[in-house]
Amino acid sequence: MKVIRLRAGKDRSLLRRHPWVFQGSIEKGKADAGETVRVESAEGQFLCWASYSPESMIRVRAWSFDEHERIDAAFFQRRIAAAIALRARMPIASDAVRLIHGEADGLPGLIVDRYGDTLSAQFLSTGTERFKNVIADLLLEATCLTRLYERSDANVRTLEGLQPVTGWLRGEGDTEVVIAENDWKLSLDVAEGHKTGYYLDQRDNRKKFADVVRHYGCQSVLNCYSYTGGFSVAALAGGATEVVSVDSSGPSLARATAHVALNGFDPARHTALDADVNHTLRDLLKQGRSFDAIVLDPPKFAPTAAHAERAARAYKDINRLGLMLLKPGGLLFTFSCSGGVGPELFHKIVAGAGMDAGVDGLILDRVGATPDHPQTLYFPEGEYLKGLLILKR
């Protein structure tokens, strides 16, 4: 077993159970891509078993802090079983669930979503890449399923020196799947959809949106960055009579339109707008339009804290326009999925947007990701999705 020796004082974060070691913290030791290594402090004390990634800034990702544990098939079986057992205890109103959420489930670099009878997985680190076949078989065994589609085409793989890989890893067939989320039917394509196919982290917020649209009697709804229209279906379910979905992806909008019919809603209540949100918000203002509720769920503007400043301006701008387009008494459901923008900063940005728009608002709710996307106490990078539900006074 190869040993990675850390520099003096660089053991602190592993001792606090943070699972990453950066390149600069390593005194000596090398291994192959994905090889399991023993990580020791400068004094030679055992810190963790980990996978080694020779090309990544995150050189080491911890598998286990238990010196007696072996990193073998049985280890992966235990971690997978624990993650799935946890999901079974969670209140999840869907047959589409995130089964493995990377670091939070003790499996850094592994993302696995279940969509009905199909698994869709991302192997994002050299460690998960090395154990891919073992993990794939164990996942199918643990879920009693036969199909696993690989979506290892996320950009972060390049930082690991890994090529993108997509396709059926186990099983075969149609990549189109229909799932039941809350009270709705939604379709997705595990080969063509974003990430693993769909954004499961917003499941509870879509339900919440349907509820507030009903409670507050919202009629007109603008869903910005709609993707396949999850929040639009929620708005229609909540009784909205006029819903506009805006996205710059044509195929996603086509699916949003299909979802309106799939759920039995009158197509006349929904409009799909293939456009840039920034332009659309300005155009709608010029046209004098206004809405009872607006959703802003943009893509990640700030992947890391280094991008936070530019991202803050972009968030502020869309939130300012969104608040201006709301009718008095209307609701803004606004999100950021940028890891580099924390909840406090996001609150400040939206407050700044309110100031610039000259409107007063009340925070009715603060929300995060669904529980199947958990965060450990010791890994702050795990917090990414945050949202505010704001009432315009």
Ligand code: SAH
């Ligand atoms: N709210 C969605 C997920 C949104 S993901 C859900 O509940 O499923 C972000 C979406 O923003 C993607 O569909 C992407 O196509 C879209 N997008 C990114 N930049 C955009 C832009 N400038 N204008 C419009 N849409 C954009």
